[in-house]
Amino acid sequence: MLQEWAVPDAEKRRCLIESLSGPALDVICTLKLIDPGVSVKDCLEALHHTFGSVEDSKDSYCKSLNSQQQRGEKVSAYIQRLERLLQRAVMRRAVTAEQMDQTRLAQIVRGTQYQNLILLHLRLRERQEHPPSYSQLIKEVREE
Incomplete structure (x- = not known):
């Protein structure tokens, strides 16, 4: 700038x-x-x-792919934490902005604790073809 x-x-x-x-x-x-x-x-x-950060694009991408919902963490808090990691990966050109929704949804399905019923209620696994945007997803999670 x-x-x-x-x-x-x-x-x-x-x-x-x-x-x-x-x-x-x-x-x-x-x-x-x-x-x-x-x-x-x-x-x-x-x-x-x-x-300056010594983290490169591969490191940023791996951090987002390896993120998991922590014990006691709400799904909405996990999604917000994941979003920051994905934004960093986009800034370092590890993920394109067009891939964000799909990458986010795939990681939420992988990283959310299995006993969490929100995944079932929102049918996130079935929506991977046409993933919701961040704002739509966080709205649905909070409403659920």
Whole structure:
């Protein structure tokens, strides 16, 4: 977003620095001490190298595929947790946005505890051809 913003680099850097605190601010302050005119791109690269995720697309996808409903966790809470994992997988291009509904439903069927009757009531196994969207699914689960 900073790259597409049509303002001078100095203004971008000022806004970036104002949004930081703690160790992230320390990293940028150190960069500014070395080079007072450090570019926004260099600042972002330093932050990424210092704090960036080492999780790649395969790791993100595997986390979503291996998620399970935890003992005592409501199905709706599990679906919300799974959604965050799937969104991360989409951001890392492990799953396309078009595949999300089908991937989500398949994982819910696999990851939900078997004694949970919601799967039976909502007939989720039979709906894998035409899976509901996240908002429709969470609505149905909460209503059930």
